[in-house]
Amino acid sequence: MTGIRIDSPRLILPTLVFLGTVSTAVGSLGAPLLPTIARLDGVSLAASQWALTITLLAGAVASPVLGKLADGSHRRAVIVGALAIVAAGCVLAALPFGFGWLLVGRAMQGIGLGLVPLAIAAARDALPPAKAGPGIALLGVTTAAGLGIGYPIAGVVTQFFGLAAAFWLGAVITAIAAIGVLVILPDSPARPATKLDLVGAVLLAVAIAGLLLVCAEGPQWGWASTALVVTAVLAIVASVLWVLWELRVASPLVNVRLLVHPSVLAADVMVVLVGAGIYPLLSLVVRYVQTPTDAGYGFDYPAAIAGLMLVPYSLASFFASRVVQRLIARVSLEVLVVASSVVLIGSMVVFLTARGSLIPLLIAMALAGFGIGAIFAVNPAQLHQGVPAHETASANSFYQVLRYIGYSLGSALSATLLVATIPTGGSVPTEGGYSAAAWFGIAALVVAVVAGTLLSRHSARRRAIGVREEQIAAEESLAG
Structure with missing residues (x-):
């Protein structure tokens, strides 16, 4: 140990896992x-959703x-x-x-949601x-496990010690x-100094903020409202401008050319669809019980017991x-990702057909946890197949x-479906x-x-072509 530094390679992975779990929780x-x-601050439940x-x-x-x-x-x-x-x-x-x-x-707490990619890098x-492989897979599921840990702990602490105690913890x-x-x-x-692409950061921030606002506030604003349409158009324009800018700038915020690599594209597409499909289940189960x-x-x-419904999700x-x-x-x-998605479909089918008793709900949560844990363990490895080491953090981010975006889309649309059935x-x-x-x-x-x-x-064909090209190059080298 030098000063306050501890040189212990065995502690690195536990520290990173704790970091990822805490930031998500x-x-x-x-x-x-x-x-x-909503009750303590005297605001509507819709307004409290902003928290x-x-x-x-x-x-x-x-x-x-x-x-x-x-x-x-x-x-x-x-x-x-x-x-x-x-912490502040x-x-x-x-x-x-x-x-x-x-x-x-x-x-300010939301800043921590960007730390898991840094832990993976x-x-x-x-x-x-x-x-590194097993460690990265474990870190990939801390986002899922953190939710399963944060929900029950927050519910128990709030019920027995008050809302402020949850945030102090x-x-x-x-x-x-x-x-x-x-x-x-x-x-x-040691790497060359990183130059932050401020223009790209601002454009991406506007695009993300607009898209997430559309997803999150659609039920409250109205899907055909002027505010929602203007926000959606602004998000689309900012997205297009961001892509064009990133293709031109010397040091882009995200190397968008890497996004078309088959393994990177697969991970990115799947995380949006899977996030939209399974994330609502967590809030649906907690609200249902x-x-x-x-x-x-x-x-x-009560909230404390409802939060415990996510324990099987976290463990699985x-x-x-x-x-x-x-x-x-x-x-x-x-x-593996496709098979895990099938498991997730099974969890939703259980919730759809057998939610009238507690045991099937726990089974649904366990299946959801297993499926999402497997996908989040595999996706980082997919990304790393097509991303240079020095761009790992930005690609993961x-x-x-x-x-x-997938989470917000699924949460907003499921909330809309629920609200539509509330009687007058x-x-x-x-x-x-x-x-x-x-x-x-x-769906x-x-x-x-x-x-x-x-x-x-598509990815398998690309790999086969790559292997064949390497074989041809080797044969030509030997022949020369």
């Missing part, structure tokens, strides 16, 4: 606490910026700085300053080759993660990462942005709303299976 604090936030929306917005915007900064030689400093912002956001949200300041705090650099564990990174994570390899029984369905569980996602590592040597990455003068959707949301999830996942199958065949 803190970012998810808003979801199970929305009813409590989640603004976190996703901040995370989506921060992800590519942090990724680009971390592609240089100051990755550890970037991670610690981001964690400091997250937790403190701000815990203090009794009102709803507006709570939203500011939640936005750090693992690729710091771990021995034999351990978030500040403490974030500070612990920052200390761990500071003293254990080694310096990243809290519904009063006089609605004709539901279990009337970690288990899936271990199973996937044993299969990667025998099965192609694309086939853009992948993370697409994940949040009522406040609780009919059970048919949950069936409609489940059918939407199944998105079926599209994911079809897209994954087609992309898998």
